[in-house]
Amino acid sequence: MFNAPITPLSTASLPAADISPGATTRELRCSGEWLLPSAAQIEARIDATLKAMPPDGDELLIDAQAITALDTSGAWLLHRTRHELELGGHVVRFTGLRPEFEALLRLIATRTASAATAPPPVSGFLQRIGGNAWESLRGALGLLSFLGASAAALLRALAYPRRIRWRSILYNLQTTGVAALPITGLLAFLLGIVIAYQGAEQLSRVGANIYIADLVGLSMVRELSPLITAIIIAGRSGSAYAAQIGTMKVTEEVDALRTIGIGPLDLLVLPKVIALVIALPLLTVYTDIMGVLGGMVMARAQLDVGYTTFIDRLGDAVSLTSFLIGVGKAPVFAVIIALVGCYQGFQVNGSAESVGQQTTRSVVQSIFLVILVDALFSIAFSWLDI
Amino acid sequence: MNTAVIEIRDLNTSFGDAVVHRDVSLTVRRGEIFALVGGSGCGKSTMLREIIMLQPPVSGSIRVFGSEVIGLSDEQALPFRRRWGVMFERGALFSSLTVTENVAMVIREHTGLEAALAGEIAALKIALAGLPPDAGQKYPSELSGGMRKRAALARALALDPELLLLDEPTAGLDPLSAAGIDELVRHLRDALGLTIMMVTHDLDLLWRVADRVAVLGEGRILGEGTMQELARSDDALIREYFHGPRGRGALEQAWNRK
Numbered sequence: 086m087f088n089a090p091i092t093p094l095s096t097a098s099l100p101a102a103d104i105s106p107g108a109t110t111r112e113l114r115c116s117g118e119w120l121l122p123s124a125a126q127i128e129a130r131i132d133a134t135l136k137a138m139p140p141d142g143d144e145l146l147i148d149a150q151a152i153t154a155l156d157t158s159g160a161w162l163l164h165r166t167r168h169e170l171e172l173g174g175h176v177v178r179f180t181g182l183r184p185e186f187e188a189l190l191r192l193i194a195t196r197t198a199s200a201a202t203a204p205p206p207v208s209g210f211l212q213r214i215g216g217n218a219w220e221s222l223r224g225a226l227g228l229l230s231f232l233g234a235s236a237a238a239l240l241r242a243l244a245y246p247r248r249i250r251w252r253s254i255l256y257n258l259q260t261t262g263v264a265a266l267p268i269t270g271l272l273a274f275l276l277g278i279v280i281a282y283q284g285a286e287q288l289s290r291v292g293a294n295i296y297i298a299d300l301v302g303l304s305m306v307r308e309l310s311p312l313i314t315a316i317i318i319a320g321r322s323g324s325a326y327a328a329q330i331g332t333m334k335v336t337e338e339v340d341a342l343r344t345i346g347i348g349p350l351d352l353l354v355l356p357k358v359i360a361l362v363i364a365l366p367l368l369t370v371y372t373d374i375m376g377v378l379g380g381m382v383m384a385r386a387q388l389d390v391g392y393t394t395f396i397d398r399l400g401d402a403v404s405l406t407s408f409l410i411g412v413g414k415a416p417v418f419a420v421i422i423a424l425v426g427c428y429q430g431f432q433v434n435g436s437a438e439s440v441g442q443q444t445t446r447s448v449v450q451s452i453f454l455v456i457l458v459d460a461l462f463s464i465a466f467s468w469l470d471i
Numbered sequence: 472m473n474t475a476v477i478e479i480r481d482l483n484t485s486f487g488d489a490v491v492h493r494d495v496s497l498t499v500r501r502g503e504i505f506a507l508v509g510g511s512g513c514g515k516s517t518m519l520r521e522i523i524m525l526q527p528p529v530s531g532s533i534r535v536f537g538s539e540v541i542g543l544s545d546e547q548a549l550p551f552r553r554r555w556g557v558m559f560e561r562g563a564l565f566s567s568l569t570v571t572e573n574v575a576m577v578i579r580e581h582t583g584l585e586a587a588l589a590g591e592i593a594a595l596k597i598a599l600a601g602l603p604p605d606a607g608q609k610y611p612s613e614l615s616g617g618m619r620k621r622a623a624l625a626r627a628l629a630l631d632p633e634l635l636l637l638d639e640p641t642a643g644l645d646p647l648s649a650a651g652i653d654e655l656v657r658h659l660r661d662a663l664g665l666t667i668m669m670v671t672h673d674l675d676l677l678w679r680v681a682d683r684v685a686v687l688g689e690g691r692i693l694g695e696g697t698m699q700e701l702a703r704s705d706d707a708l709i710r711e712y713f714h715g716p717r718g719r720g721a722l723e724q725a726w727n728r729k
Contacts, residue, residue: 120631121578121582121592121630121631122582124582124584124588124592125582125583125584125585125588128585128588156631156663157592157595157596157599157628157631157663158592158595158631161591161592161595165591185664188661188662189662189663192599192658192662193595193599196595196598196599196601197594197595197598335566335612434612435566435610435611435612435613436566436567436610436611436612437565437566437567438566438567439566439567
């Protein structure tokens, strides 16, 4: 065993390890190298041999003289065989086992009073449905109570403004706001082009070319630009929040913060929420501009509507109310994204897999909630006739 | 018994300007418990990582089981990796698998065993490492520090390695668990004939189990030998290490036991 040359572990080149009935029915003979690579083969032989054994018989001799190598796996199989035979009413004795193998076998026997493992309980269909429903409900309630705790933390912070972590807020503004400018700008610009392109054909058919400014301006400013910005930020920053806080939970940094006397909400959540509530409306204004620019470029290329004409018309088409409605939705989206991201981060429970799961969940949930709330806004505004 | 399992010759390692090893040579013989000690940041763990091919040295030669391991491709490294077991300082258990799955995964990856038999062998390794049977179904995050170490040891033993490399096997453990690990290490060597190389700070562990010890410092081997020999050394750094307040305590204890 100890001087084996370096060869890959494979059963092909191994001398057969075997167990077979001996000269009498009171005897079993073992031979060969009882090592891990041939464990499956040995197990099959043991099963076959034991099946062929007469059920009676009190004393049984296992002749282990021909065993040339034994590791813990082989010793386990020997031990198990003996155990099974003893359960069957035999009295088992080994002969010819080398002293070092005997020591190993004794070690195995003492260490494994019961190494048998019970299979984990399998849950039924109804139980799983119930479990999932309960999990979802608990998740929703948890998010709600997290919202409450964060609001309380915010009120406390407002009462003592010195406790607000300005540096952290500025850092978050940089990473979630400024650093997101290129990607949000590019996507809004492309979205403007797409809308103008789709509209151009319809409008030119009825000769209403100038209304391209209404189409692009209103749809971008009021609906699409806040939505696309929120979705990008949910994917970009919400996931980062969840992963960061989740990893901090795994490494017990969150617990460390608590012991130092710093509320994790104060340090980890509030700055992110505040920074995003500032950054997302600003980003939305920026994507408004980029989207309209995209539409303008397309309008001139496809419909011969010049830049000045477009901008003149834009002033009439997009009212201040429409603009404010669009930008006004952004802080709500910001709160949703930041809170869901942080909440899911805190739900991580110690494993690397769980960090991945909660991060995924944070993105899916925040995008879902953003679109849901956007729909609710539309219904509310149409009732209010705004 | 005197063949070398690990043979390091003229090893040089540096990170940027910081030189970690300067022409270091040492030998670990078959069947012995060899300990590498030294102050924090002296390159003990780095040497371990170089032996297990996680990090290439700048120059030098490392021979394990008689063959050079530096510069091997992953495929060439595989036969070596099947013959040694490594226990990392913080366990490095896969956090999304239970302890049994952690061990069984290694077994099933390298032998085509059925899940049932692999599970049984995994349970055996877990028992060998001194964990209670119900620990097998727990996830690493549900275990205490000492149990995690033992679970990591069970995984290192999964393939019945000939060489066991332990990084700080007792760091962060209470004295009782640490004493358990001492005993376990010696037991494993005696019963399974393992060669064990460990990196440690634990003076008690050194006195109790180490056959030979090498002290690493200032980029070289300051001294090498049994604990008794090192305790008599004249080297200032070694004296400081073994005769500091804590070193003296461990030394007295070792004497009292005799």
